[in-house]
Amino acid sequence: MAILFISDIDDPQAWQRELSRRLGPIDFRVWPELGDPAEIEVALVWRPPPGLLARLPRLRLIQALSAGVDALLADPTLPDVPLCRMVDASLTTTMVEFVTTVVLFFHRDLDHYARQQRAAIWRQRPPQPAAATRVGLMGLGVLGRAVAERLTGLGFTVRGWSRTRHALEGVTTFAGADGLAPFLGGCDILICLLPLTPATEGILDARLFAALPPGAVVVNVGRGRHLVAQDLLDALDRGRLRAAWLDVFADEPLPPDHPFWRHPRIHLTPHVAAWTHPESAADVVVDNLRRLEAGAPLRYRVDRRRGY
Ligand code: NDP
Numbered sequence: 001m002a003i004l005f006i007s008d009i010d011d012p013q014a015w016q017r018e019l020s021r022r023l024g025p026i027d028f029r030v031w032p033e034l035g036d037p038a039e040i041e042v043a044l045v046w047r048p049p050p051g052l053l054a055r056l057p058r059l060r061l062i063q064a065l066s067a068g069v070d071a072l073l074a075d076p077t078l079p080d081v082p083l084c085r086m087v088d089a090s091l092t093t094t095m096v097e098f099v100t101t102v103v104l105f106f107h108r109d110l111d112h113y114a115r116q117q118r119a120a121i122w123r124q125r126p127p128q129p130a131a132a133t134r135v136g137l138m139g140l141g142v143l144g145r146a147v148a149e150r151l152t153g154l155g156f157t158v159r160g161w162s163r164t165r166h167a168l169e170g171v172t173t174f175a176g177a178d179g180l181a182p183f184l185g186g187c188d189i190l191i192c193l194l195p196l197t198p199a200t201e202g203i204l205d206a207r208l209f210a211a212l213p214p215g216a217v218v219v220n221v222g223r224g225r226h227l228v229a230q231d232l233l234d235a236l237d238r239g240r241l242r243a244a245w246l247d248v249f250a251d252e253p254l255p256p257d258h259p260f261w262r263h264p265r266i267h268l269t270p271h272v273a274a275w276t277h278p279e280s281a282a283d284v285v286v287d288n289l290r291r292l293e294a295g296a297p298l299r300y301r302v303d304r305r306r307g308y
């Protein structure tokens with residue numbers, strides 16, 4: 001079975017090493033060195049060129065290297081073979097670390113102190129208990145739930161919103177369109193950890209910002225197209241929102257002339273909130289390869305109708 005690896009951010013040598021360590025010698029091809037397309041049965045991918053996978057006549061599995069599969073589903077030629085997303089300990093741990101860091105940054109007023117430093121202002125803000133900061137998680141999937149657990153453990157007041165209702169210890173939960181406004185009304189820091197689907201595209205817009213408490217912070221670690229850029233800039237410039245932290249963008253890399261780069265209330269990182277390390281994630285891929293061979297149900301299979 002030949003495996004085709006396509007990614008401009010993941011290390012092909014590390015992936016080949018980790019897969020071979022578990023499977024023995026493998027036929028591992030790194031795009032654009034395709035060889036005979038008819039020999040490729042598995043594609044291990046992050047954002048492959050649209051149309052490419054449709055050129056593989058014996059493809060049996062598309063295994064994403066990412067948790068989000070919106071870019072794959074946007075390809076109208078995507079072959080109708082099982083599509084699985086990445087769920088991996090390193091991905092979850094790094095997302096939990098990142099979101100916790102950002103929440104603590106705002107909870108402890110480090111954005112205010114950075115501004116004060118630039119103006120040589122010495123003004124102390126007494127730290128508040130974690131419980132005084134209400135953190136809202138949009139998306140209570142693998143990542144949202146792990147983040148919720150860490151934040152409740154630190155003492156934050158946590159609420160969560162998802163498509164279907166979930167019961168999570170220590171978390172006030174809301175669901176569906178009717179649950180959105182009541183959810184938003186109690187979020188001092190809003191974290192978007194949704195998948196990008198037709199239902200969630202543009203969800204971070206002026207209407208949503210207006211439903212947040214005045215002075216709320218918006219953190220987007222989902223996908224860039226969840227956010228309506230101009231609505232965010234307006235809400236920040238009017239003082240409706242305190243700040244935003246953005247890790248994902250509609251165009252990546254973010255173009256150098258984009259206003260987000262230089263906005264005083266926007267903090268940004270280059271899509272690094274979470275990272276998939278092959279040292280652990282190869283277990284997930286190998287498990288699915290073995291299941292494929294055995295005709296067993298694959299893990300973390302995407303429901304294409306739902307879009308995630
Ligand atoms: P999951 O599929 O496990 O969870 C998705 C969650 O979103 C579920 O709780 C789901 O609800 C909810 N959801 C989906 N659609 C809607 C909707 N229309 N309304 C309300 N809630 C909805 O995904 P993960 O937690 O693994 O990942 C989430 C996303 O995080 C990825 O799709 C990706 O976009 C992003 N990501 C970003 C990274 C980064 O580095 N910035 C890294 C990894 C992921 P329900 O539970 O009811 O199904």
Ligand code: OXD
Binds near residue numbers: 066069091275276
């Ligand atoms: C993603 C990922 O979906 O890095 O962004 O897994």
